[in-house]
Amino acid sequence: MKDMQAELRKLMDQRHMTGAYRQTIAKAVADPEVQAFLAANQAALAPDAVDRGAAKIYEFVNERNKRAAGEASFAPGxxxxxxVANGQLDLAYEPTQARVAAEAKAAxxxxVKAINMPKAIATAxxxxxxxxxxxxxxDAATDFTLAVAQAPHAYHQGLYLTGPFGVGKTYLLGAIANQLAKQGIASTLLHVPTYAVEMKGAIQTNxxxxxxxxxxxxxxxxxxDIGAEALSPWFRDEVLGIILQYRMQEEMPTLFSSNKTMAExxxxxxxxxxxxxxxxxxSRLMERIKFLAKEIAVGGNDRRNG
Structure with missing residues (x-):
């Protein structure tokens, strides 16, 4: 069996090479990172692995250098x-740390599924x-997210955030949703007044x-923003009532924001x-809300116009 190092020296010996291609291959094989890999995996490589895998070596060095120079590469990201595969050299493309981080952030x-919510909640x-x-x-929002993180399958009473217009109730809901997402927990945020209008249209489409x-x-x-929708007994009983009844029975975490107190x-x-x-x-609907959430007053100045 031929000695691999002897084969490597033969490949890199300019007397055995003809033309620019051979010189380019020899330069790639001589790359310090390639040399370190060959040395570390010598026992697993066949004696002719360098010769047969020369094109793979060149591709590795070329693509690596393109990335380092900020140039367009064969596989962006x-x-x-x-x-080493079956004693021969091969090339694998693995996601970069930046791509892994971007995919994790996208996931x-x-x-967080936001329906008719302001864009600002995306970064809340x-x-x-x-x-x-x-x-x-x-404090209540922080405690809620911690409790859900510690026991994601248990029931956790949500929050009913009440306070004047512009004090940050919606932003806080978004912040809670984003914190839950970091913990791998999905949530849906829904603007109730817009949803009420859409549900009326849904009657026509069954x-x-x-x-x-x-x-x-x-x-x-x-x-x-529950309570800001136009009052409709149908929406109250046949939409909100059904949703909240289901969530109460299944003990599913539910949060609210409103300009109105629970009494109002x-x-x-x-x-x-x-x-x-x-x-x-x-009163029946409110009993469901009170079961699902505890009332928390949100004070402070109007952050939108202040």
């Missing part, structure tokens, strides 16, 4: 690696949330049930006439 973003963070006047809300089912089974559901939302859902029947239906 992937880096070449020399490997994390995919865990508990770490950047100003606690001035709303430290209780921040897609009400499908839309309800798509929302009610979210691992973590966040209903933003109760009166609103009962309607202006407040007949006994409507008041009873409103």
């Amino acid at each position: 992937y880096q070449p690696q020399l490997v 994390q973003r995919a865990l 963070s508990l770490a950047n949330y100003d606690p001035t006047g709303r430290d209780e809300a921040l 897609s009400v049930l499908a839309k309800i089912n798509a929302i009610k089974k979210a691992p973590v559901l966040m209903l933003d 939302l109760t009166r609103y859902l009962a309607g202006s006439e407040r007949g006994d029947n409507e008041a009873l239906k409103a």
Whole structure:
């Protein structure tokens, strides 16, 4: 059996090479990183591995140098690696650290499903949330995310964030969703007033049930701005009622934000006439909300216009 080092010396000996191609191959084989790989894997390589794998060596060095120079490479986002396969040299392309990080970030973003929500929630963070006047809300949000992380399959009562317009309730929901995503937990954020309008349109397309089912089974559901929708007994009973009843029975984490306190939302859902029947239906819905979430006041100044 031929000695591999002897074969390597033969390949690199310019007297055995003709033309620019041979010189290019010899230069690639002489590359320090290639030499280190060959030395580390000498026992696993066949004696003729360098000769037969010369093109692989050249491709490795060429693609590596392109990446180092910032030039377009054969496989953007992937880096070449020399490997041994059945005693011969081969080339594998592995994702770069940057690509791995980008894919992880994309996967994390995919865990947050935002429906008709402001773009700002995409970058919302508990770490950047100003606690001035709303430290209780921040503490409650932090405790909630920690509890879910520690026991993701257990029931955790959510939050009902109430406070004036512009104090950061929606942002806080987004920050909670993003923190949960870092922990590998999916959530859905839904702007209730817009959803109410869309559900009326769904009646015409006979897609009400499908839309309800798509929302009610979210691992973590966040209903933003509840109580700001136009009052509709149908939406209250046949949409919100079904969603919240399901989540209460299945003990699924649910959060809310509203400009109304729970007491104010109760009166609103009962309607202006407040007949006994409507008041009873409103109370039933509120019982589900109270089971699912605890009321937390969000204070501070108007961050949007202040």
